[in-house]
Amino acid sequence: MGHIPEQQSAQRDARRRPEGAHAGAGQRSAAPVPTSADVARLAGVSRATVSYVLNNATAVRISEPTRQRVQEAADELGYVPHAAARSLRAGHSRMVLMPAPAVPVGLLYSHLFNELQWALRRLDYTVVQFGSLGMSGDDAARAWAELRPVAVLAPGDGTLTPRGVHVLKRSGAKAVVTLGPQRVQGAHALLMDQRAVGHCAGAHLIGRGRTRIGVVVPREPGYETFSAPRLAGVRAAAEACADARVVPLGLGYDERSANQLAVRWGELGLDAAFAYNDEYAMLLLRALQDAGVDVPGETAVMGADDLLLGRLLRPRLSTVRMELPTGQRLAELVDRVVRDPAGTSEVHPLLGVEAVARDST
Structure with a gap:
């Protein structure tokens, strides 16, 4: 009979342990994974209330003090909702x-x-x-x-x-x-109609009297989906001007590639460049200036995306703004x-x- 109080004590401890916790005899058990039932007991609310609060449900009105109590209990226990279980229920x-x-x-x-x-x-x-x-x-x-x-x-x-x-x-x-x-x-x-981006740039440059337009096409793989229709858009704009011609220019996104292109700029006979985007335009503009090309006197440079950095350059970068x-x-x-x-x-x-x-x- 003397061992009964110990059994009762063990039963009380078992009731206090969160669901799924099992202590092996003579072994130190790992910390159990907290459940929504543990959060509910600690916060003094139902499991449904815990679910409403932690899943940000708006269909049920929960008072702010209750929300805070549930959140504090979840934080104390380190509990987060189980996404897979929620998916199965829904x-x-x-x-x-x-x-x-x-x-x-x-x-x-x-x-x-x-x-x-x-x-x-x-x-x-x-x-x-x-x-x-x-x-x-x-x-x-x-x-x-x-x-x-x-x-x-x-x-x-x-x-x-x-x-x-x-x-x-x-x-x-x-x-x-x-x-x-x-x-x-x-x-x-x-x-997203990328041809429209190129057409807009081409029409702007031709409207400024530029007729020999180089179009920067990134050499990095994967850009073709965007760069090809932009090039096509510039070509479509050039069709409206009998004297206009368009020359694709491969450019890698690094200073060496830009410098190599800038060095031979004079022999290309171009008076404008539309880059793939503002980042490529800024790279080319800097290389052209370093090579002694006057921008915009000899060559106009235009980008796309309207990035803040383009406005900080000198000369400030013309661009195509996209309304997303x-x-x-x-x-x-x-x-x-x-x-x-x-x-x-x-x-x-x-x-x-x-x-x-x-x-x-």
């Missing part, structure tokens, strides 16, 4: 997969993507960036599908194929959206497609362009 995940683009997207697009991630988070989606470099086509789509996202926002750079869209939708993705210059059958397309949608608008589109996946795929033009004339042209 029948789908809240994960939006954003595969990494094959090439650097630049400051302008980075700002848009940051806005988009914040806006999706406010709509209770979890944004996951997937490093799929080295993958292409159906292999990339299968790798994305393994994570079972509810939506995929893929770069419209040729990586995703119609078959890949089918694979993603069969795996449970309710929304497949591409963002870039190309659309893919079966997916919604946020279409807000991240909030894109997030709302993704959310609408997730809620109504049976709707037909649509094309949404997103790019407005405007020439910004400064000192370099």
